[in-house]
Amino acid sequence: MAEILTQKIATPQSAAATPPAGAPFIEIGNVSLYYGASKALKDISVGLGEKVVTAFIGPSGCGKSTLLRCLNRMNDLIDNVRIEGSIKIGGHDIYARDVDVIELRKRVGMVFQKSNPFPKSIYENVAYGLRLHGMKSKSDLDAAVEQSLRSSALWDEVKDRLHSSALGLSGGQQQRLCIARAIAIKPEVILMDEPASALDPIATARVEDLILDLKKDFTIVIVTHNMQQAARISDQTAFFYIGELVEFGPTARIFTNPSQKRTEDYVTGRFG
Amino acid sequence: MNTVTPGQYLPSATSDTARITRNFRAEKFDFWSFFFSGLTGLATLFIIGILATILLNIIVNGWSSLSWHFVSTTPTDLFNMKTTGILPMIVGTTIRVFIMTIFVIPVGVITAIYLTEYASNISIITRIIRAAVSNLAGVPSIVFGLFGLGFFINFVGKNMDALLHNPSTVWGRPALIWAALTLAVMTLPVVIVATEESLKAIPPGLREASLALGATKLETILKIVLPQALPGILTGGILAVSRAAGEVAPILLTGVCTYMVGLPHSPTDQFMDLGYHVFILSTQSNDIEATRPILYATVLVLLMLTFALNIVAIIIRARVRKKLRALG
Numbered sequence: 001m002a003e004i005l006t007q008k009i010a011t012p013q014s015a016a017a018t019p020p021a022g023a024p025f026i027e028i029g030n031v032s033l034y035y036g037a038s039k040a041l042k043d044i045s046v047g048l049g050e051k052v053v054t055a056f057i058g059p060s061g062c063g064k065s066t067l068l069r070c071l072n073r074m075n076d077l078i079d080n081v082r083i084e085g086s087i088k089i090g091g092h093d094i095y096a097r098d099v100d101v102i103e104l105r106k107r108v109g110m111v112f113q114k115s116n117p118f119p120k121s122i123y124e125n126v127a128y129g130l131r132l133h134g135m136k137s138k139s140d141l142d143a144a145v146e147q148s149l150r151s152s153a154l155w156d157e158v159k160d161r162l163h164s165s166a167l168g169l170s171g172g173q174q175q176r177l178c179i180a181r182a183i184a185i186k187p188e189v190i191l192m193d194e195p196a197s198a199l200d201p202i203a204t205a206r207v208e209d210l211i212l213d214l215k216k217d218f219t220i221v222i223v224t225h226n227m228q229q230a231a232r233i234s235d236q237t238a239f240f241y242i243g244e245l246v247e248f249g250p251t252a253r254i255f256t257n258p259s260q261k262r263t264e265d266y267v268t269g270r271f272g
Numbered sequence: 273m274n275t276v277t278p279g280q281y282l283p284s285a286t287s288d289t290a291r292i293t294r295n296f297r298a299e300k301f302d303f304w305s306f307f308f309s310g311l312t313g314l315a316t317l318f319i320i321g322i323l324a325t326i327l328l329n330i331i332v333n334g335w336s337s338l339s340w341h342f343v344s345t346t347p348t349d350l351f352n353m354k355t356t357g358i359l360p361m362i363v364g365t366t367i368r369v370f371i372m373t374i375f376v377i378p379v380g381v382i383t384a385i386y387l388t389e390y391a392s393n394i395s396i397i398t399r400i401i402r403a404a405v406s407n408l409a410g411v412p413s414i415v416f417g418l419f420g421l422g423f424f425i426n427f428v429g430k431n432m433d434a435l436l437h438n439p440s441t442v443w444g445r446p447a448l449i450w451a452a453l454t455l456a457v458m459t460l461p462v463v464i465v466a467t468e469e470s471l472k473a474i475p476p477g478l479r480e481a482s483l484a485l486g487a488t489k490l491e492t493i494l495k496i497v498l499p500q501a502l503p504g505i506l507t508g509g510i511l512a513v514s515r516a517a518g519e520v521a522p523i524l525l526t527g528v529c530t531y532m533v534g535l536p537h538s539p540t541d542q543f544m545d546l547g548y549h550v551f552i553l554s555t556q557s558n559d560i561e562a563t564r565p566i567l568y569a570t571v572l573v574l575l576m577l578t579f580a581l582n583i584v585a586i587i588i589r590a591r592v593r594k595k596l597r598a599l600g
Binding site for chain 1: 486
């Protein structure tokens, strides 16, 4: 089973702006999550499209980050967590008994809210994942690092100081470095947990432009507190409220003509 | 409607309260604040004073007796300044501290990694281990000496001799290796605690980032966590070395001797030791006046050796810190 995950999954044809007609790329089926006795996610079922940007929105504590972390099994690291239901990415159940979590995380990358570059050089940060998964030759590494940094719109700013410490970069640059680090190993899905919430508006705009650029090649799921951000960059939006999925659909419809009252109240700012 | 003119409630420029408020000084002298800050200053002076008295006494009295001959030759008669030398004691102390470090750092670091990264905080085994580490730190040094004798020499050593079919006792007697191991057991809590603190200081975000890229827990520990924790581990090493260099009780029963010819050649040899030599000079001498300068000089050398070991370790740690700060 593990070697099936190492092969590239054939992608169904899909239009970017509307949910795909065939089976969704990420299928979340009746997922419930328990922290000990308390139920944080209540029976969530949703299908996310491939090579589109899906936004998870909702007030604090509604479970959107928790669900995001289920997609690359980062919740496995927390004691006392129990998950029911199934999550399939590309048709394969990621919670199956014989799934190699390392492989899964190679193909489903994550960018965190607070940028966390390693205390190493910029080059070594991007090369870390590549080295982990076996790339050794210096020329290969150089080429891959350059390509990642170009794709994250960071190359021009750092090309002369690749071997200086990553901690010397500004907040926005560090976050773009974390994105470069995540895309260097060429995952299929990138999960972003409020990637721009700690950044100033200019850095935020750059990260958003980057996301719009990246969706050509990657499926992106982004958790955001910022509704305008969700409206700006996402194709599909899922609205969560206290552990439940309230509504899911194309972003344009969610923000202009939602079918649930709670969704309408949230996007118009009546609560949040 | 009430209006407030700007400055209406400020004291006028002529009153006393105005003068005080403008200078922001207290109206009267606060005795108790002064008293307590004075008290803390006095306490500090007191401690520095004691330390200075001890050090100055030793340096002034010992410096004149120090000579190159003294520190570089082996003694023929311990109590005579002309025929004594403390080279074997310096060598003995240094080697036993060195061997101890080789054992205590890996074991201590691995234990700390287990406690911090792998062990579940609520499990009973973790609690037993933590209790054992704290209690180990409170055991008196002489008890460690007895432990070394009973476990390392009489159990491990004697059984090694039996297994290796040695005709005479090679391992089952007091030796450098057993003294070093006893010291390692004694300083283990220090290394474990220092390592644990430095591991806990590393933000969990770094570990998450590494795991999210597809690293295993072990790879994350080896490539990200341990390099960051290195200064803290070295601190633990420094503390262990400082403690062990001056300890006499644990080595009393496990390998030190009053006099031997030449330097120790193998881990199964006994050894001489600076701290123990101070004890011998203080209690076994027939002529205290003649011995006193040797005593002072030995104490001075012991202090200098401990100081030197610390300095070396501190320099190594400073280099590691600088390297970590500059780049990865």
